[in-house]
Amino acid sequence: MSVLAVSNLTKRYHRGGKPFAAVDDVSFEIGPAETLALAGPSGSGKSTIARLVLRLIEPDAGRIDFEDADFLTMSGAALRARRARLQMVFQDPLAAFNPRATVARVLNDPLRVHGIAPRADRPRRIAALLERVGLDAGLAQRAIHEISGGQRQRVAIARAIATRPSLIVLDEAVSALDVSVRGQILELLLDLQRQERIAYLFISHDLGVIRAVAHRIFILDAGRIAESGDARAVIAYPQSSVGKALVAAMPKLVRDRP
Amino acid sequence: MKRLRRLLHTPEAIAGALILALLIAMALAAPLLFPGDPQAIAGPALLPPFRDWSLPLGTDRLGRDVLAELVHGARTSLAVGLAAAAAALLIGAVVGTLAGFAGGLIDEVLMRMTDAFQTVPSFLLALAFVSIVGPSLGVVVAAIAISAWTGPARVARAEVLSIRERDYVAGARVIGMHPLGIAFREVLPNALPPVLALSSVIVAAAILTEAALSFLGLGDPNRVTWGSMIAEGRTVLRTAPFLSIVPGVALVLTVLGVYLAGEGVVESTAVRRSLS
Numbered sequence: 200m201s202v203l204a205v206s207n208l209t210k211r212y213h214r215g216g217k218p219f220a221a222v223d224d225v226s227f228e229i230g231p232a233e234t235l236a237l238a239g240p241s242g243s244g245k246s247t248i249a250r251l252v253l254r255l256i257e258p259d260a261g262r263i264d265f266e267d268a269d270f271l272t273m274s275g276a277a278l279r280a281r282r283a284r285l286q287m288v289f290q291d292p293l294a295a296f297n298p299r300a301t302v303a304r305v306l307n308d309p310l311r312v313h314g315i316a317p318r319a320d321r322p323r324r325i326a327a328l329l330e331r332v333g334l335d336a337g338l339a340q341r342a343i344h345e346i347s348g349g350q351r352q353r354v355a356i357a358r359a360i361a362t363r364p365s366l367i368v369l370d371e372a373v374s375a376l377d378v379s380v381r382g383q384i385l386e387l388l389l390d391l392q393r394q395e396r397i398a399y400l401f402i403s404h405d406l407g408v409i410r411a412v413a414h415r416i417f418i419l420d421a422g423r424i425a426e427s428g429d430a431r432a433v434i435a436y437p438q439s440s441v442g443k444a445l446v447a448a449m450p451k452l453v454r455d456r457p
Numbered sequence: 458m459k460r461l462r463r464l465l466h467t468p469e470a471i472a473g474a475l476i477l478a479l480l481i482a483m484a485l486a487a488p489l490l491f492p493g494d495p496q497a498i499a500g501p502a503l504l505p506p507f508r509d510w511s512l513p514l515g516t517d518r519l520g521r522d523v524l525a526e527l528v529h530g531a532r533t534s535l536a537v538g539l540a541a542a543a544a545a546l547l548i549g550a551v552v553g554t555l556a557g558f559a560g561g562l563i564d565e566v567l568m569r570m571t572d573a574f575q576t577v578p579s580f581l582l583a584l585a586f587v588s589i590v591g592p593s594l595g596v597v598v599a600a601i602a603i604s605a606w607t608g609p610a611r612v613a614r615a616e617v618l619s620i621r622e623r624d625y626v627a628g629a630r631v632i633g634m635h636p637l638g639i640a641f642r643e644v645l646p647n648a649l650p651p652v653l654a655l656s657s658v659i660v661a662a663a664i665l666t667e668a669a670l671s672f673l674g675l676g677d678p679n680r681v682t683w684g685s686m687i688a689e690g691r692t693v694l695r696t697a698p699f700l701s702i703v704p705g706v707a708l709v710l711t712v713l714g715v716y717l718a719g720e721g722v723v724e725s726t727a728v729r730r731s732l733s
Contacts, residue, residue, distance in 0.1 A: 253627075253631055255627050279634075282630075282633035285631075287631045289628065295624045296625050296628070297625050299646060308629070308634065312634050312635075312638075358632070362632075
């Protein structure tokens with residue numbers, strides 16, 4: 200039983216008239232409450248896979264099964280309803296929100312769209328979500344641009360868990376945060392995974408972060424899977440040239456830590 | 458208060474705001490200052506200005522009080538100008554947002570329609586519309602709006618094209634929001650500032666178009682308008698030029714005031730945008 204099963208996924212773009220595959224015949228599965236990391240240099244197709252899995256763009260070939268249903272043939276209201284179970288957290292928490300929005304509106308949207316709580320009950324739900332991600336409930340009335348980057352990313356996580364998803368795609372979700380905040384956000388993600396049994400597709404170029412949170416890792420190179428396996432094992436003994444290059448790019452202190 | 462002070466940071470903006478404030482006060486106070494029908498006969502015909510202080514701007518060919526007509530005319534000019542501009546901006550913003558956000562065939566169809574409207578000279582379009590439907594205030598507003606919505610539509614579409622690629626639009630899709638909800642709740646409000654920047658130009662053009670239509674006798678016949686006053690004065694232009702000059706100057710000042718105030722608004726929002 201897997202939450203997400205991707206098989207033979209391919210996405211081609213045209214660059215200078217020539218077709219080139221941004222994602223080339225990629226297959227993987229994610230189980231319940233599992234964290235699968237996608238690593239690779241920039242341009243290796245990590246973010247394209249994230250957007251394909253979320254149906255923000257359409258693949259040229261392949262199959263995506265989400266919660267044992269064919270996700271690619273869904274459309275209209277059925278697709279929108281199913282999106283409640285498959286959420287995303289973006290890299291830049293400022294760009295991820297409507298610049299005019301308040302925290303309350305950002306968290307109200309998923310509750311409203313999916314009819315999760317009656318209107319009168321929503322302020323209480325919003326306060327509970329904020330507390331769940333370690334924020335003060337009084338933050339609800341603040342504008343998005345008034346709060347700090349770390350707080351914003353917590354709000355993004357609160358929005359993602361509002362609809363009780365089984366899978367969250369984290370596209371470089373901690374890369375834009377400074378180191379101390381990054382640790383707190385990673386703790387929060389691990390805690391949520393334990394409590395709510397959420398699976399993560401964790402996209403990052405930072406192997407140090409991946410080793411701290413991921414169970415398995417897939418290393419991508421030019422749209423193809425270069426190697427895969429247990430996250431700690433692959434990072435300790437990379438086999439592919441891309442894997443070796445990524446490990447070599449890690450700070451030495453981090454690399455030598457057990 | 459702070460916003461108002463920023464708005465009034467240039468002498469041009471202050472002048473524009475003053476002219477507009479005066480006009481709006483004049484339009485609002487018209488029934489108080491000159492109760493009754495402004496088209497009623499008030500004295501001897503063709504009385505020149507500044508002779509009789511009960512009729513300070515004189516009388517026209519039929520002995521009507523020019524100042525009363527002028528003040529009541531301000532109501533029509535401003536009402537038509539603002540209503541037509543509001544309608545044009547609304548139609549333009551909705552069409553532009555749908556075209557930009559939907560893309561593909563819908564975009565093609567809507568933008569070719571915009572092209573079609575834009576290739577017909579806008580004044581001729583308004584003229585044709587009024588002559589077919591018949592002159593009344595609502596028809597004049599509609600006629601001006603259908604000839605002015607294309608500019609806002611193009612600007613809105615261009616802005617939407619850049620906004621729809623932003624992460625927060627993808628975020629709204631991930632949440633499962635309906636595409637129309639995304640277009641009108643998330644995208645449109647953020648695409649509005651450059652569209653609203655057009656409003657001063659459109660209000661000014663609408664006031665001029667209304668005056669031109671009235672001048673040609675296609676305004677609402679039951680209302681005094683500056684255009685119809687100029688047309689009335691034209692027949693006695695040699696003997697009583699003030700009958701055309703007075704409403705003409707009012708028209709020039711109004712358009713100037715709208716322009717200057719509009720520029721002030723655009724500049725103050727531009728400062729705010731570059732600061733954020």
